[in-house]
Amino acid sequence: MKLLDRYNRVSLLATISMIVIAGIVYYFTISFILTNQVDKDLLVEENEIFDYVSLNHRLPQVFKSDDLKIRFTATPDSTIVRRIADSHFYDDQEHEDEAARMLTSSVRVGTQLYRINITESKVETDYLIRVIFMITLGLIFVLLVVLLLVNRTLMRKLWEPFYETLRQIKLFNLADRNGIHQVDTRIDEFHDLNREVTAMSQRVLQDYQSLKSFTENASHELMTPLAVIVSKLETLMQDSDVTERQGVLIGEAYQTVDRLKKLNRSMLLLSRIENKLMQDAEDIDLRDTVRKKVIEFQELLADKHIVIREDLEPHHIKLNRDLLNIMLNNLLGNAIQHNSPGGRIVVRLTGQQLSFCNTGVPNSLNQQTIFQRFHKSPESEGTGLGLTLVKQICDNYSFGFGYTFADQLHCFTVVFAN
Amino acid sequence: MASFETVVKILVVEDEAGLRDSIRDYFAEGGNVCETVGDYASALQKINMYRYDCILLDITLPNGSGLDILDALKANHHPDGVLIISAKNSLDDRLQGLDLGADDYLTKPFHLSELKARVMAIVRRKSFNGNREIVFNEITVDLLAKQVLVSGTPVKLTKKEYALLLYFIANKSKVISKNAIAEHLWGDEIDISDNFDFIYSHIKNLRKKLIDAGSGDYIQSAYGMGYKFTDH
Numbered sequence: 001m002k003l004l005d006r007y008n009r010v011s012l013l014a015t016i017s018m019i020v021i022a023g024i025v026y027y028f029t030i031s032f033i034l035t036n037q038v039d040k041d042l043l044v045e046e047n048e049i050f051d052y053v054s055l056n057h058r059l060p061q062v063f064k065s066d067d068l069k070i071r072f073t074a075t076p077d078s079t080i081v082r083r084i085a086d087s088h089f090y091d092d093q094e095h096e097d098e099a100a101r102m103l104t105s106s107v108r109v110g111t112q113l114y115r116i117n118i119t120e121s122k123v124e125t126d127y128l129i130r131v132i133f134m135i136t137l138g139l140i141f142v143l144l145v146v147l148l149l150v151n152r153t154l155m156r157k158l159w160e161p162f163y164e165t166l167r168q169i170k171l172f173n174l175a176d177r178n179g180i181h182q183v184d185t186r187i188d189e190f191h192d193l194n195r196e197v198t199a200m201s202q203r204v205l206q207d208y209q210s211l212k213s214f215t216e217n218a219s220h221e222l223m224t225p226l227a228v229i230v231s232k233l234e235t236l237m238q239d240s241d242v243t244e245r246q247g248v249l250i251g252e253a254y255q256t257v258d259r260l261k262k263l264n265r266s267m268l269l270l271s272r273i274e275n276k277l278m279q280d281a282e283d284i285d286l287r288d289t290v291r292k293k294v295i296e297f298q299e300l301l302a303d304k305h306i307v308i309r310e311d312l313e314p315h316h317i318k319l320n321r322d323l324l325n326i327m328l329n330n331l332l333g334n335a336i337q338h339n340s341p342g343g344r345i346v347v348r349l350t351g352q353q354l355s356f357c358n359t360g361v362p363n364s365l366n367q368q369t370i371f372q373r374f375h376k377s378p379e380s381e382g383t384g385l386g387l388t389l390v391k392q393i394c395d396n397y398s399f400g401f402g403y404t405f406a407d408q409l410h411c412f413t414v415v416f417a418n
Numbered sequence: 419m420a421s422f423e424t425v426v427k428i429l430v431v432e433d434e435a436g437l438r439d440s441i442r443d444y445f446a447e448g449g450n451v452c453e454t455v456g457d458y459a460s461a462l463q464k465i466n467m468y469r470y471d472c473i474l475l476d477i478t479l480p481n482g483s484g485l486d487i488l489d490a491l492k493a494n495h496h497p498d499g500v501l502i503i504s505a506k507n508s509l510d511d512r513l514q515g516l517d518l519g520a521d522d523y524l525t526k527p528f529h530l531s532e533l534k535a536r537v538m539a540i541v542r543r544k545s546f547n548g549n550r551e552i553v554f555n556e557i558t559v560d561l562l563a564k565q566v567l568v569s570g571t572p573v574k575l576t577k578k579e580y581a582l583l584l585y586f587i588a589n590k591s592k593v594i595s596k597n598a599i600a601e602h603l604w605g606d607e608i609d610i611s612d613n614f615d616f617i618y619s620h621i622k623n624l625r626k627k628l629i630d631a632g633s634g635d636y637i638q639s640a641y642g643m644g645y646k647f648t649d650h
Binding site: 220223224226227228229230231232234235237238242244246247248249250251252254255257258261265296297299300303304325329 | 434436437440441443444505506525526527528529530531576578592593595596597598604605616619620640641642643644
């Protein structure tokens with residue numbers, strides 16, 4: 001859940017419950033005050049009656065009013081308790097019962113005792129309360145809308161630097177050397193966050209660069225000793241009295257050094273591709289290049305009795321020729337090397353993608369580990385960097401690169417941008 | 419014997435003694451002259467005094483750059499062939515070297531057989547008599563027509579077999595490793611190393627074609643190491 005939504009939810013809930021509680025308190029308070037007011041009116045009426053009686057020694061004339069009714073009833077009962085209570089008021093005009101307050105009292109005129117019933121309708125107060133209730137409701141609604149709008153716009157604006165920082169962190173990539181930039185903000189928290197993230201990205205980049213240059217330098221430094229070993233072994237090979245056993249040993253040592261050499265070269269190549277040191281691109285007829293590559297590999301294909309099917313549409317592409325070569329060598333090389341004898345390869349080129357599909361082991365390769373550095377099948381004697389190189393090249397050109405396994409075919413597909 | 423091979427005079431400018439000696443041992447046979455120097459100053463001295471068919475030039479030298487030596491050579495219009503050997507497989511170095519007039523560029527570590535083949539190609543291109551033929555006993559390779567003749571009869575070879583034959587002749591009487599052959603024919607960035615058994619069938623085919631055409635059996639297997647092209 002987004003912070004903003006979460007905050008909105010909490011603040012809205014709090015606001016609504018506060019307003020509802022306030023409304024209830026409000027209702028009862030106003031109701032109480034207004035009832036009090038009505039009661040006071042009743043007492044005033046009663047007083048007037050008493051005054052009238054004591055002055056004139058007779059009951060006052062009763063006028064009918066919209067909201068007040070006075071009734072005198074002669075009663076022998078002398079135990080009437082003076083009280084005010086809730087009652088009903090029958091509105092003669094509206095013909096309906098209304099809530100009311102009724103004062104019951106008694107007055108003595110001469111010797112006759114009369115019961116006084118003064119009833120005052122509360123319809124006016126009810127109306128008032130209703131109006132207040134409506135206003136309160138309206139207020140809640142307006143408040144909610146305003147609150148939502150303010151949250152939405154203001155909070156979004158406030159959080160903008162945060163989202164900008166987040167976006168940069170998401171895009172952060174060790175390989176392309178631009179770190180995270182400072183975002184202008186006057187909010188201390190975001191400013192601090194941004195400053196720390198920026199500093200951290202710089203540190204990470206620096207560490208990564210030094211690690212990379214270490215790898216590169218180490219690989220370079222290895223080249224000369226390797227060259228000496230290779231040349232010494234080759235010199236040793238020329239010795240006329242090498243026995244068969246020695247020859248096999250020399251041959252094995254030579255092959256191993258050669259593997260080391262290839263590994264080293266691949267590592268150097270990888271770091272150069274990562275550093276985007278092979279930039280010069282040219283327009284290349286991909287169909288033609290793939291065809292030539294297949295011809296170049298035909299002896300290897302024939303050796304394993306592999307049937308190759310080319311399904312190539314014309315496609316031109318702009319990229320570095322050396323990199324394309326590395327890519328094709330590895331893709332086609334893998335398709336041959338990991339193929340079963342008498343297997344087949346399907347090379348497919350469309351305007352969108354280039355795929356190499358080959359028969360081989362009967363089940364799918366592990367999607368997770370296949371593109372990892374130095375991951376290779378147990379029987380492979382390659383460097384384990386081939387697919388990594390291809391992947392890196394694809395990354396450089398924002399091409400997609402993926403593996404699928406269907407119909408007993410292992411497919412490696414390069415998807416061109418757009 | 420091929421005329422271009424009578425005497426090849428080579429200068430090796432390389433600061434790594436181990437590598438320098440191996441190169442000298444590999445080249446200094448069959449009347450070839452192979453001189454070696456290990457630093458910038460002696461290299462400059464040598465190129466000012468003597469002419470070579472080919473100079474093998476390391477770029478990173480103590481007290482100087484091999485590229486400066488190349489510069490000095492070109493400034494004096496010396497016709498020596500130059501092959502740059504460098505530990506740096508960077509395009510910049512390669513382009514710079516070739517721009518300055520180097521004939522070829524080889525990255526360390528390399529196979530001596532590949533080095534020899536490259537040097538021979540440079541020497542051949544530089545030879546004044548415009549030698550366009552390589553002769554090995556009854557085998558003649560017409561470099562212009564890319565044709566191989568055995569005792570005057572053309573032999574039909576595939577592109578790779580042709581390249582293989584040239585490679586063998588350039589390294590005649592030398593044991594060439596299977597790795598070197600594979601790399602020469604398919605390039606060094608190819609990541610296939612199934613013991614290079616596939617090399618065997620090509621060698622077999624080439625050998626059969628040559629013998630069928632009436633040539634001697636010159637290709638010998640050298641135990642687990644590789645192959646040798648020799649007439650004795």
